[in-house]
Amino acid sequence: MLKTFIGPRLRRLRLEHGETQAQMARALGISTSYVNLLEKNERSVSVPVMLKLFEAYGVDWRDIAEDDDTSTLADLRAALQDPLFEVQRPDLTQLRAAQIHSPDLVSSFLKLHRAFLAATDQLLSLAGAGEAREVLQSSPEATVHNFFRRNRNHFEALEAAAGRFWEGERVPTDDAYARVKARLLDKLGLRVRLVTVAEMPDTLRQYDEARREVLLSEALDHPNRLFQLVHVAGLIEQRAVLDDLLAQSGIDDPHGLARCRVELANYFAAAVLMPYGPFLAEALASKYDFDHLATRFGVSFEQACHRATTLQRSGAQGVPFFFLRIDKAGNVTKRFNATDFHLAEYGGACPRLEVHSSFRTPGRIVPQFVEMPDASQFFVFARTVDRPSFTRHSQDMRLAVAMGCGVEHVGQIGYAEDLRLSDARTTPIGINCRVCPRMSCDQRAHQAAVISEPLDERRRGATRYAS
Template identity: 75%
Template sequence: MLKTFIGPRLRRLRVENGQTQAQMAKALGISTSYVNLLEKNERSVSVPVLLKLLESYDVDWREIAEDDSSAVLADLRGALQDPIFDTGRPDLPQLRAALTHSPDLATSFLRLHRAYLAATDQLMSVSGAGEPAQSLQATSPEAAVLNFFRQHQNYFEDLEKAAEGFWGGQRVTADDVYAGVKKRLQDQLGLHVRLVPVSEMPATLREYDEERREVRLSEALDHPNRVFQLVHVSALLEQRDVIDGLLSKSRLDNANGLARCRVELANYFAAAVLMPYRPFMTEALESKYDFDHLATRFGVSFEQACHRATTLQRRGARGVPFFFLRIDKAGNVTKRFNATDFHLAEYGGACPRLDVHTSFRTPGRILSQLVEMPDSSQYFVISRTVDRPSFARQHQDVRLAVAMGCGTEHIGSICYADQLGVPAAHTTKIGINCRVCPRIDCDQRAHHALVLSGPVDERRRGATRYSS
């Protein structure tokens, strides 16, 4: 049986209730010295004490016993790859000790580092533009949502359970899902679904009209995305209490972040309905994560199948931990989710050495690549383009590219690595992005490194104008 240490959480609970260790000990029926040992993580909590704790303080056991340290540890390791920490970088045992004894300090450090990155990025963007630097420490809604999902290891049990009960025990094949969802919306919510021409809803893919009790879908949507949008609407209406409960624990404190997170949680629910956990997991393992096969098998898009694979993090039934990255043709990161230690680009775009950029040259084909981060960690990455809905011929080629990656220790579980010739395959050295990457001699560098980069030697020209 795994030992459960709850020291920092117990201390926080005691302080929030304005109690001394002696008062908490009395409430729990244990000694003051035992409370002291629990708070110092010198003793693991026993089941009877944990039950008494939940009874006495009326808290959810997950708030006390669940361990989210793996995601925070991954974030710490990623943040510490910033060149500013090149000297005196803590090793892994030190980081684990910090999480064990001072988790609030660790999360505060991460918050500070994100604020530093955001401020630096915004300062550079407004430099010389004559614009006031407003809210330099603000975190974008997308970054806040990513952090929230990372804290939950990209998995939400409450939404998974709700999705499992979506069909009420009935078996619905992929071919019947669209009609089934339409009927369900009509029967359960009194909603009528109408497919409308692009001219009636220009630049809009889906619209819910509460007054008319109608959901309008654009003809620009392909079949998988029509189904997905309908289940998304169901999530927003039927799972409001579940989503509100998750948002209440998100620590998001601004309207933009909460709205963005609500949409992503509804997307999560829709994916869980269309790709049920156990069947999808079984098929993924048997096919070695053949995403074209998974998309066909469950009647979803390639991108939806990839995204769902990042959420297979249920205790006792975990899949391969993936990161998911989507970019546009300019290299902007438009979507990202992560269940790995890989530090996804948040500011300034993804590394140009990632083949996800190259995939625009070979639309529809999957590219495989081995990459190495500055900390020597290695990942296997696949990339492929995906097409977005097109409203008119004037707006064709709205293509994006997605990348899926995992640690090389999982490479034997991925079918796309079969022809790569591992371990003899070439490994591409990459970074988070140019502004913080320490690889000064990289011939793809687009920005002078923000920190720890020496002045350019005017007598010598290096691989780029930023090196000498």
């Protein structure tokens, strides 16, 4: 069994109740010295003590034993790659010690660094556009991404709800669309109507609550029509589950809440169409062949990739992936992360990522080994995906998706079978130019936000930003 350390949370609980260690020890039926050791994380907590905590303080053991250390450590390491800390950068041992003994300080530091990045980005935008905007405003996408990241991109409540969707019946893939239509009508009184692009221009799906109809555009292919119907079912039937998760998100902005509700409903739809156990088993057996998985479960390539990032159930975990989607201009349009890889949030992704070059070979997998500034290495593979086309004037609506994992998992990925890390060229990359410390990179498009060394006017480096 994994050891569970709850030191900082236990201390916070004790202080919230205004108790001394001796008083808490009496309430839990243990010694004062044991409470002291628990608070210092020098002892792991036992199941009997967990139960006592519930009895004495009404604390759900899942709340106090929640383990978000992995994602926090990844965020902390990524933040400290900022050139601002280049001269004196704490090592991994110091970071782990800070997590154990000063978790609130770590949280405050990360909050401050995110505010610094947001402020820098907004100020740079203001300088170019000359418009007044809120300097520290976070985008709805950023707040939703942070919430999903804190939960390791996995929500067991939605997995459980998805498991009940078919009420224990196995529905063949080719029957699913008709069954979902019938289910919407029987359970919710909703009729599904396919409409022409002329009737519903620039819209793929519309839920008309007053007329009790779900309108689907002809521009949607079959997998996406099915996905949209299950999405609507999730929005309606799982409202209580969604409300509960939103209450835990810490998001109070209306735009962020609406964005998060949509993404959680998307998660539910994916979990219904790609059930956790069967999907994980097929992914492992096929070595994460996403074309095969898409065919096997009747979904799109992108949907199969997205689902793979959510396979983080305790005791039944898949390969931890990050998912990145970009447009032809390099803008990040969607991102999910179950790794310690820090995805671009402000501006475009690193131009050295081969996800950008995948537009030159549509539909083909482009593999790559990459190395971040902190020397962590990842295997990344990218491919283009098509978007719905409404008319001949909106052709070639391609996006590109990239999936990546730590190199320690590369043996489980079929796309890496023809590559060997020892022989393959590893590409040095960064998050994006604005925060990347690689000043000599010949792909640099912007000066780093924090400059460690002044420009030497007597020397011209590989780019106009380096001397």
